[in-house]
Amino acid sequence: MAVPNTKATLKEYCLRSLGKPVIDINVDDDQVDDRIDEAVQYFCQYHSDGVERMYLKYEVTAADITRMTADTSESITEGGVTTTWKQGNNFLVVPETVISVVNVFPLSDRANLNMFDVRYQLRLNDLYDFSSTSIVHYEMTMKHLDFLDHILVGEKPMRFNHLSNKLFLDMDWNNDITSGEFLIFEVYRRLDPATSTDMFDDLYLKRYTTALIKRQWGQNLSKFNGTAMLGGVTLNGPELFSTAIAEQQKLEEEIRLNYEEPAHMQQG
Numbered sequence: 360m361a362v363p364n365t366k367a368t369l370k371e372y373c374l375r376s377l378g379k380p381v382i383d384i385n386v387d388d389d390q391v392d393d394r395i396d397e398a399v400q401y402f403c404q405y406h407s408d409g410v411e412r413m414y415l416k417y418e419v420t421a422a423d424i425t426r427m428t429a430d431t432s433e434s435i436t437e438g439g440v441t442t443t444w445k446q447g448n449n450f451l452v453v454p455e456t457v458i459s460v461v462n463v464f465p466l467s468d469r470a471n472l473n474m475f476d477v478r479y480q481l482r483l484n485d486l487y488d489f490s491s492t493s494i495v496h497y498e499m500t501m502k503h504l505d506f507l508d509h510i511l512v513g514e515k516p517m518r519f520n521h522l523s524n525k526l527f528l529d530m531d532w533n534n535d536i537t538s539g540e541f542l543i544f545e546v547y548r549r550l551d552p553a554t555s556t557d558m559f560d561d562l563y564l565k566r567y568t569t570a571l572i573k574r575q576w577g578q579n580l581s582k583f584n585g586t587a588m589l590g591g592v593t594l595n596g597p598e599l600f601s602t603a604i605a606e607q608q609k610l611e612e613e614i615r616l617n618y619e620e621p622a623h624m625q626q627g
Contacts (some may be wrong), residue, residue: 363559366395366552373569377576386576394571401611402564403549404433405619409558410458415544417451419536427532445459449532450525454548460519460526563618568608572604 363369370391377384403409427449453460516529526544530536552558559565580596 363565365559366392368394369502369565369568373572374563376565376569384572384576385579386572387515390575390579391572397556398564398568398571399552399601400592401567401614402558402561405614406561406563407620408618410547410620411548411550413548415453415457415546415578417542417544419538419540421538423451424519424536424538434598449529450527451542452524453519453526453544453546455544456548456551457524457544458521458549460544460546461547462519463515463526463528464543464545467578470544492617520528563610563614567607567614570603570606574600574607577601577603580617 361368361372363372372385372390373395429448517533518526518527518529536542550558577596577600579597581600582596584596
């Protein structure tokens, strides 16, 4: 048996699972392609193996800062009352494969470590010999500095929706960052089937894709329900369709219970 490693080989595997070439599978090639795309999309949405944690970098340019700080106010008059709304341009466009942005850094003055930094002095004077020095004080000091940074500097508000591919960073772009600095994004992104070909051999994906094609097959045959064929065979599309729906629901319940990451892990 050939191991599926492309969309075409996965298609043949699923059709063989349904009985091809012994049985004529009454599903058009375009319909099979649609069901495979649907299965891959569902797999990447809910299966922990369908996404990967990545760090993407972006260099801020002068054009970005100019666009972020541009005045894009718009006045709307309703019932004789004029209201001015400020439209936000403070967003960056992220790749379409990104489904969640977890964190953006560095956005703190403590990101740069130099000889005048408290952490540098602690390491230089107190941690030169780990065999005789306790790191408890260092750990407590670092937590205290992080707490002060959180209270005095604060977090930069971040908003993201993967359907718009826009990452909004609500900060003072004139003072908080300069041209030439890099932003690092901690993201979750979908696997690319073109490069991650092992995806097509995933046991769950093969079973789920087969169930979707079987559902399409039953839906196509439902139009000819009760039609008598040569030899006295009667088509029963609704039964095939209901069986496929039951298999699909069972597999979707399985992926949500056993393979889905907790929601808070991927929310940006």
